[in-house]
Each structure stands twice: as C-alpha cells, then as structure tokens.
Amino acid sequence: MIDLLRAGPRPAGELAQAVQMSAPALSRHLRVLRASGIVQAEAGGADARLRLYTLRQQPFTALQAWLDQVQAFWAEQLGSFKDHVERTR
Numbered sequence: 001m002i003d004l005l006r007a008g009p010r011p012a013g014e015l016a017q018a019v020q021m022s023a024p025a026l027s028r029h030l031r032v033l034r035a036s037g038i039v040q041a042e043a044g045g046a047d048a049r050l051r052l053y054t055l056r057q058q059p060f061t062a063l064q065a066w067l068d069q070v071q072a073f074w075a076e077q078l079g080s081f082k083d084h085v086e087r088t089r
Helices: 002-006 012-019 023-035 057-088
Strands: 039-044 047-055
Touching: 002 012, 002 047, 012 023, 012 047, 023 039
Parallel strands: none
Antiparallel strands: 039 047
C-alpha cells in the first residue's frame, strides 16, 4: 500500500485492485492508516464521492529521525566495543 501511494494519490478502488483486496477489507486498512496519520483522504475532483488517498510526509520524517538516532547510538556502542577488543588483545 505504501509503495503504491509513494507514486502519488490513488483512489481506493485502484488500490484494492492493485493489492487484490476486497473493498471492505481495504476500507478497514485505509481507516487504520488514516487514524495513525500515515495517509490522508481528499475529495477527488468533480466527483465528491471519489476520495484520493495520499501519504503524509510527517510520520515518515519522524520515523527517519528516530532511525538516525538508533543508528548513531549503535555505531557509538559498536565503535566502543571494537576499541575495547583491540585494547585487550
């Protein structure tokens, strides 16, 4: 779902077809993604019933910041461990 939406806004029907999911199952999935703030739905042009789903950047920016912190922590820890092993040989 995320990979499909990375390419741009898509209607629910197109998403359901692409992932071979029933409309009710996809609706539940999209509801969870909307509630978590990962996607948003907007009216799609002339047909007010059509909803286009798009990814929101902020959750992914926050995730990347957290991953950067974790990577920095482990790089420091592993560097310290390497130094210790080399000193004690």
